[in-house]
Amino acid sequence: MGKNLNMRDWIETLDKAGELVTLNKPVDPKTQMGALLYKSRDKALFFNAVAGFPGWRALGQAPGNLRQAALAFGVEPKLMVKEFARRVTKLRKPRIVDDGPVREKRFSGDEVDMTTLPSHIAGLRDGGRYITSGLITVRDPDTGVLNMSFHRMQIKGPRRLGILMVPRHLYLIYQKNEAQNKPTPISVIIGHHPMYYFASAYTGPADLSELELAGALLEEEVEVVKCETNDLVVPAHAEICYEGEILPHEREEEGPFSEFQDYYVAGTGMNPVIRVDRLMMRKDAIYKEIQNGSEVEGCIYHKVPMSAAMFDRLKTVGGYTDLVNVMILPGIFGVVVQLKQRFKGEAKNVLMAALSSQYLHAKVAIAVDEDVDIFNPAEILWAMSTRLNPARDVFIVDETRVHPMDPTGIEVVPPGSPLGWSRIGSKMGIDATKPPLSDAASRELFERIRPIGLETVKLEDFL
Ligand SMILES: Cc1cc2nc3c(=O)[nH]c(=O)nc-3n(C[C@H](O)[C@H](O)[C@H](O)COP(=O)(O)O)c2cc1C
Ligand SMILES: [Mn+2]
Structure with missing residues (x-):
């Protein structure tokens, strides 16, 4: 048994280092949370209560800067990129286990209601509430390789999400399936150790499995459980996960969305749609918010893996x-x-x-x-x-x-x-x-x- 490093360990690490601020009064995710996250560039925020979403707690701006990112790697900031590049070379295959905390609470079919998740609105002009911390796993139909990447998902209905896919690995797989009129099965996690996020934002070759990369960065293989509605897997110690399909030949207005450059210039338009079939979570799941913009959490998840990938190449x-x-x-x-x-x-x-x-x-x-x-x-x-x-x-x-x-x-x-x-x-x-x-x-x-x-x-x- 490994340590199964997860978001709770990360919260503890931040807290012990004096990097975490806990908010006890309820914060409204639609009108207040974005501002608090955007302004908190020094400390991570733990929301003990989310207005309108009883029972939910949430974490954001974690990491909100390079100092906190370096804490996850256990090195000083100036050594982090080199340390990332060193760990990348030691890929570890995930290990399939029978059960895990992410399956504690389960909702199927029409029991699923994604609108009950306490996702915040990141910017004034955003098209609505977005899941900003969702990491999507998909299987390449030709090679069988599992790809994991970050994608914003707009909450459009209880089981309906909009998605933006910049033409990279997930989009290529989606196109292969769409050409055959087939949906693209996906599994998604919300809330895990930051190494999953760094791995998902790393652009390597198409046949690099970012789940194996997460294992490399964590220095222990990732435990995964099998999905129930498709042949994918999902990290067993995540806070929340869902399964569904990106539908072929369906396009709908999606966006605008506050993006990493600090603009709304962000691929707003006719984008594909996800139907959610299964939602599972820990019994006391903690939601993961990610605020976007320059030099906030969404930006940190770009900067660290990009710098490391470039270091390796240059x-x-x-x-x-x-x-x-x-x-x-x-x-x-x-x-x-x-x-x-x-x-x-x-x-x-x-x-x-x-x-x-x-x-x-x-x-x-x-x-x-x-x-x-x-x-x-x-x-x-x-x-x-x-x-x-x-x-x-x-x-x-x-x-x-x-x-x-x-x-x-x-x-x-x-x-x-x-x-x-x-x-x-x-x-x-x-x-x-x-x-x-x-x-x-x-x-x-x-x-x-x-x-x-x-x-x-x-x-x-x-x-
Ligand atoms: C916070 C964050 C949000 C992102 N959102 C999206 C997105 O909505 N759509 C997208 O195509 N890429 C998005 N990305 C970038 C991809 O996740 C990243 O380029 C990744 O390397 C793509 O995976 P791939 O190399 O397997 O295609 C985001 C990255 C980060 C750090
Ligand atoms: Mn990839």
Whole structure:
């Protein structure tokens, strides 16, 4: 028996670290919760009562920042991306067990009522209440591989949800099934250890099973129970789960929705629909809210796995680079790459790779040296203002595919269409590194000042 790390362990970890604030008065998920979550960038919030949803408790902004994310990995923030990249290599197959706490309470067919879940409204212009913490598992009909990914689901009725699928793995599987007039069976979990969320937001190859990746990140295999209405599985220690089908050839208005860039530019339109057939949960299930926007929880779940996936890729550019760290910038369309540049041109090569990785998001990539604190935006701007020769160190590539939620891009294919959804725009690399190691003389000009005794001389000793 493993530890079966789950959301309750995570709540305890946050609490012990002084990262959790408990709200005892009832909070209205339709009019108050979004604001509280959006503003709470320092602490995670535990809602002991949700107005209009008797008996429910909920967790949000957990992790709400990189410090809390690093707590889940048990390392300091600047080592987290490397630690993620290290764990990714040790995939673990899930273990099927007979029963688990997620099956304690069960509802079938018309007993199911998704409108009773205490999902909050994230933004003023949102189309309604959304399940924002749902991780969808699906089986590829050709390879049998189980894919798990994050998708917003709009609550449209007791058993009816709208879904947005950006053209990646779930959408590809849905299209294969739809071509044969078949529905796509899915299972969904709400509320689990953050490693499930990080794994689900990681974009790897299509045949990577994110359930195995969750096992790698947790450093123990995931226990799953078999679904009751389809041949899928569901993590046994989740708070809530449901089973259903994404229906073929059905499209309905979905959105708008507050997205990760802090805009409503978010694939609103004719999107597919889910019918829910089974809902199960722990007897005292805790709901998981995720607030979206820049530098809040939804953004943290993007930043950590994206940075780790890019770290893995960028260290192979040219066979090897002395890569120190990678961090996605606020709004997700930018990335900062930290390296010890050996030769002239090495940073530019790395920047080109950062602009065309498995993620479409990055359109601005900035390279900095090891002596820049990439977690401090002022330091990144300092490097750009003191180490950049704009005429030589900036390059722009026009007419490239950009992320479909990038409002600067021009939509070439609308959401919901067979080819998927796409925008065209441009990308920029900014090489804010100092001269490379191979040019020691020029490099010396960029040595940062260092007062004598910087580490040892302390103010307290002179008061
Ligand atoms: C908080 C959050 C919400 C997301 N919502 C969606 C969504 O609604 N639709 C979507 O297609 N991708 C969404 N994503 C992104 C995908 O989950 C992510 O790109 C994932 O890697 C896709 O899985 P795949 O690589 O197996 O296709 C979201 C990611 C996060 C972190
Ligand atoms: Mn996948």
